[in-house]
Amino acid sequence: MGDEVVFYSSPMSRGRIVHWMLEEVGAPYRFEVVNLETKDQKKPEYLAVNPMGKVPSIVHRGTVVTECGAICAYLADAFPAARLAPPIDSPARGTYYRWLFFGGCSFEPAIIDRMLSRPPASRPGALAYGCYEDATETLAKALTPGPCILGRDFSAADVYIASQVAFGMMTKSLEPRPVFQEYTSRLQQRPAYKRFMEKSDQLAAQMKKAS
Numbered sequence: 001m002g003d004e005v006v007f008y009s010s011p012m013s014r015g016r017i018v019h020w021m022l023e024e025v026g027a028p029y030r031f032e033v034v035n036l037e038t039k040d041q042k043k044p045e046y047l048a049v050n051p052m053g054k055v056p057s058i059v060h061r062g063t064v065v066t067e068c069g070a071i072c073a074y075l076a077d078a079f080p081a082a083r084l085a086p087p088i089d090s091p092a093r094g095t096y097y098r099w100l101f102f103g104g105c106s107f108e109p110a111i112i113d114r115m116l117s118r119p120p121a122s123r124p125g126a127l128a129y130g131c132y133e134d135a136t137e138t139l140a141k142a143l144t145p146g147p148c149i150l151g152r153d154f155s156a157a158d159v160y161i162a163s164q165v166a167f168g169m170m171t172k173s174l175e176p177r178p179v180f181q182e183y184t185s186r187l188q189q190r191p192a193y194k195r196f197m198e199k200s201d202q203l204a205a206q207m208k209k210a211s
């Protein structure tokens, strides 16, 4: 079966988060393009991998993993030499899970709702993230000590959170506070980030040319 990660994605999608993560862990991987324009994600071959018909997905050692946050956490554990997750018995492990799950359950929905101009909920208490202001302020406070979400140590949680923060600022659904700008600019200097960007841009250009 080998140790290759099969990576189903599109270069213009949340799969960018996983692409960066794959470069960080140094995993051998094969990029299988799922063209969202031609609705490859809803074709039976791909639905057999992810019945949600969404990217990204990975298959590794015969197991399918979907959901960006889960894939980042999985890859950090599957490729421990990259040291992108605190040890299982470390107190930092709790903080690491906390922000990984905050990213998927609270921060991303707050940003997407804002991007789509969805009206504020009539019952914020029933909404997982409460209100946009609380979700963004909470993250800003957590990032203030820096340089990473866990303090000194860079982790998979940073790949996930920094990607969302950058996306939020790019789509103007997140105010470009200095704490967010400094955090993303710092992490975007990482060699793995630069490798991912170069490969992703190349792939996007090839797809554009072929369309």
Ligand SMILES: N[C@@H](CCC(=O)N[C@@H](CS)C(=O)NCC(=O)O)C(=O)O
Residues within 6 Å of the ligand: 012, 013, 014, 015, 036, 041, 053, 054, 055, 056, 066, 067, 068, 069
């Ligand atoms: N919760 C999923 C969301 C995945 C998702 O929404 N992917 C979008 C691209 S960014 C997609 O595949 N959209 C195509 C579609 O729904 O048809 C994750 O975190 O991986």
